[in-house]
Amino acid sequence: MKKLETRDDIELLVNKFYEKVQHDDTIGFFFNDVAKVDWSKHLPKMYSFWETILFGQMTYKGNPMAVHFPINEKIPMEKRHFEHWVKLWTATIEENFSGEMAETAIYKANNIANLMGFKMETATRLNKN
Ligand code: HEM
Incomplete structure (x- = not known):
């Protein structure tokens, strides 16, 4: 099996992952219906995110936690x-x-x-009070 070592590998991994996610019964709706994700924008962001995390190439500039709070406010994102x-x-x-x-x-x-x-769960709890 191939090693994970290049930007091309990351692109393949991310594409295949979100292909699964899009058609997934448990979490697909967050992307398709709640956030109505523009995949042509989301996928390149995720390539850069993983390139930054794994290879230390600082191509991703953003706040990954922050984008999930508004989604969580619409439909709570649970541990499961x-x-x-x-x-x-x-x-x-x-x-x-x-x-x-x-x-x-x-x-x-x-x-x-x-x-x-953990952060989403805490936010959900605070929102309820
Ligand atoms: C149930 C779990 C998750 C759901 C439903 C979810 C959902 C989403 C959605 C809908 C977006 C797109 C927001 C938009 O562009 O409108 C997004 C963005 C993103 N997600 Fe997640 N996510 C989950 C878990 C994760 C995890 C575990 C990670 C990291 C390992 C992650 C990393 C990111 C990043 C980096 C972005 C892009 C942020 C940006 O715009 O800069 N997500 N997520």
Whole structure:
């Protein structure tokens, strides 16, 4: 299996991941119906995000947490959604890549998803009070 080592690899990974996400019964609606994502803009952002996280190429400038709060206000993003996100991400990596960087991509996604899940849950709780 191929190592995860170039920007092209990241593009392939991200494309295949969001292909799954778009058609997914558990989290697809956040992208398709709640945020009505423009994929031609979202995908290049995600290439840069992962290139920055994994290869230290600082091509992504943004606040990944911030964009999720308005979505969470419309429909709460729950722990089970993040767990499912991570499941799809892990499956996409394991179907296409192996090696240390592939492992790192799984590990980092888990960390960010946990943190994001915690922040969304806290925001949902505060919004209710
Ligand atoms: C249930 C889980 C998640 C859902 C439903 C979700 C949903 C979304 C949606 C709908 C957008 C697009 C917002 C827009 O352009 O209108 C977005 C952007 C983004 N998401 Fe997520 N997301 C999830 C988890 C994650 C995780 C775990 C990560 C990181 C590992 C992540 C990283 C990002 C980044 C980097 C952006 C682009 C931010 C920017 O515009 O600069 N998301 N997400």
